[in-house]
Amino acid sequence: MPQPNEQITALPLRIDGVDDQDPEGWIPLEQLTNGTIGRIPRWADFPDTTGQYTDLFVYWAQPNDREIYQRRYLPADDRPEFTFPISPQDMSVDGIAYIHYLLIKHDGNKDPSPKRKLTIDHTPAPTLTAPKFPDSNLWGYLNCSSPVPIWEKVRVEILPESIFRGQDECVLQWQGFDTLNGSPPALTPVYEFRKTLSDSEAINGFIMEIPFVPYVRPMVDSDSGVAQYTIYRNGIPKGRSGKGLVKIDRIIPGEEQPCGGFA
The missing domain is CATH 2.60.40 (Immunoglobulin-like)
Structure with missing residues (x-):
């Protein structure tokens, strides 16, 4: 040397x-x-x-x-x-x-x-479909009437993509904001959730779940969450999605506490 x-x-x-x-x-x-x-x-x-x-x-x-x-x-x-x-x-x-x-x-x-x-810098350009929120309403909100209670979890849907393979790893990033459009100020840090895909999930897509505490609870009224994922194969990123946005409103008219309580 x-x-x-x-x-x-x-x-x-x-x-x-x-x-x-x-x-x-x-x-x-x-x-x-x-x-x-x-x-x-x-x-x-x-x-x-x-x-x-x-x-x-x-x-x-x-x-x-x-x-x-x-x-x-x-x-x-x-x-x-x-x-x-x-x-x-x-x-x-x-x-x-x-x-x-x-x-x-x-x-x-x-x-x-x-x-x-x-x-x-391995960050791929965002070319994959943005994550969806299957429990949001027509106006893009998760609220106290969502089919899956927001005080339990937020479900994030990843649609199937041609690049997916069994044993790929999906790394989902989630962050909450004090606005309705996913812009600062942020209410949470960027959190990561990881999932190894089965052959069936690579073909059909899959759901990832974000627990309410501590990841969603800081968002109360006129807030939002943003999800984006990257697919890795053998540790190498193969594709990145766009950003999926969901609006969050946990206010119950006439009640002092939001559903799920305050952070």
Whole structure:
């Protein structure tokens, strides 16, 4: 592994899908999902005599270095550039990462490369149908007359999508607001609910339930809740829904307490 005081002598590497002119190194979602290829230019003193070799080590730092690829090159391996795979698992953690490589020659000389900054964000564009609220009325309200009592739970319906597969994980986010249109101020933090899909649920859609306490109770009058989900397969996001909105009114005319009580 290169040491902090080593001189940078190797050429910069390139990554398929990443703009060489982008200093932040944003990796497109397609590459994050499917993996990509790193490319290293041929180094000037590539081995050309029997007995000579160069060992290549590729490191991924997030934040600590870990080796993701290594190979020994002999004279017969000469070519204009050398490629190595970068897997979805290598890029599975959102945030900033750095990738770099080290060449160690047969005589022990080391050529470290510059570090390439990469930015990882797996958040898919919201292309799936927004969640529905099957117990809301024609005006989009959950109230004290809802078929399933609001003081027990809120049911969220996820309609079937062609990308769903059995064993996918649905991560549903829910947040309450002190407005009717899902805009701030917020009354709750963003809560997450997780569900592993059966084969039947992947085909037919499914219901997820949000318990009243503590997730719904802060919303009383002229408030709302917003639900949005992401589908994960083997830890990799495959799709994200739009935001589903439901209005919430727990006021009972003539009563001091709302149905379900105050928070």
